[in-house]
Amino acid sequence: MTRSAQWQLKDRTLQFGELPVLMGIVNVTPDSFSDGGKFFESGPAVEHAMQMVEQGAGILDIGGESTRPYSDPVAVSEELRRVIPVIQRLAELTDTPISIDTSKSAVAREAVAAGASIINDVTGLEGDPEMLAVAADTDVGVCAMHMQGNPQTMQDAPAYRDVVADIYGYLADRDAALRKAGITPSRICLDPGIGFGKTHEHNLTLLQNIGEFHRLSRPLLVGHSRKGFLGKILNDKNADRTSATVGVSLALAAAGIQVIRVHDVGPVHEALLGFAAAGGVGLN
Numbered sequence: 001m002t003r004s005a006q007w008q009l010k011d012r013t014l015q016f017g018e019l020p021v022l023m024g025i026v027n028v029t030p031d032s033f034s035d036g037g038k039f040f041e042s043g044p045a046v047e048h049a050m051q052m053v054e055q056g057a058g059i060l061d062i063g064g065e066s067t068r069p070y071s072d073p074v075a076v077s078e079e080l081r082r083v084i085p086v087i088q089r090l091a092e093l094t095d096t097p098i099s100i101d102t103s104k105s106a107v108a109r110e111a112v113a114a115g116a117s118i119i120n121d122v123t124g125l126e127g128d129p130e131m132l133a134v135a136a137d138t139d140v141g142v143c144a145m146h147m148q149g150n151p152q153t154m155q156d157a158p159a160y161r162d163v164v165a166d167i168y169g170y171l172a173d174r175d176a177a178l179r180k181a182g183i184t185p186s187r188i189c190l191d192p193g194i195g196f197g198k199t200h201e202h203n204l205t206l207l208q209n210i211g212e213f214h215r216l217s218r219p220l221l222v223g224h225s226r227k228g229f230l231g232k233i234l235n236d237k238n239a240d241r242t243s244a245t246v247g248v249s250l251a252l253a254a255a256g257i258q259v260i261r262v263h264d265v266g267p268v269h270e271a272l273l274g275f276a277a278a279g280g281v282g283l284n
Helices: 042-055 076-093 105-114 131-138 163-180 200-208 210-216 228-233 242-254 265-277
Strands: 006-008 013-015 021-027 059-063 098-101 118-121 141-145 188-191 259-262
Touching: 021 042, 021 265, 042 059, 042 076, 042 265, 059 076, 059 118, 076 098, 076 105, 098 105, 105 118, 105 131, 118 131, 131 163, 141 163, 163 188, 163 200, 163 210, 200 210, 200 228, 200 242, 228 242, 242 259, 242 265, 259 265
Parallel strands: 021 059, 021 259, 059 098, 098 118, 118 141, 141 188
Antiparallel strands: 006 013
């Protein structure tokens, strides 16, 4: 199955090779599920992001609002206060593409002005009626994710007729909506939304069939890092999930996924290098 070979961002084109590009997660929040509070101030957040670049991150994803289950929304002014200084400083320090993880058009517009070249929206660019126009006007790369419900409701009782077919259909529809809004196809990336309105079984089914989504003819992004379903796999909800994150990352690499969003860039990057050297790329 043919996979997309590139992703057009605001100021450059990402060319994909055999190994996925690692998107390093920089949560400038007090309440994200895994690292909330660790990098809440701009100084530590910038330092953490630069460490990720040294470890192999190909994209830095900056977020100022937690989207963990049952998290509370953040005001636009507060989200801007959290993320803009970080993006501005990183744009000065590194050429690594910067992504803004937001569902608010005002935050996206300011972030792009500050140096971001990707809008990564967990609502599939549906949560804010102005987001499509911002994405089209700014010529950035966009990532549209699937989420059933919203962070306050998504894990209450997620249900699908066929989880792979249903999410495939949703992403195909969002791709069409983005193109209709004036976003060129080369700028679109799609994300099935692991952990966002899915049961443990849904997540595993999606991962086991992730290659099906290449038929959408867009780069694919998967964010599985440290999520709760990994604790269930390990039969220990309190376990450190780094090794399980690495394991799933290798399976995603074998399936040709172009972008993997992770907290632990160093271990995943090193594992991917070993995986490729041993001939693991292209198993599926």
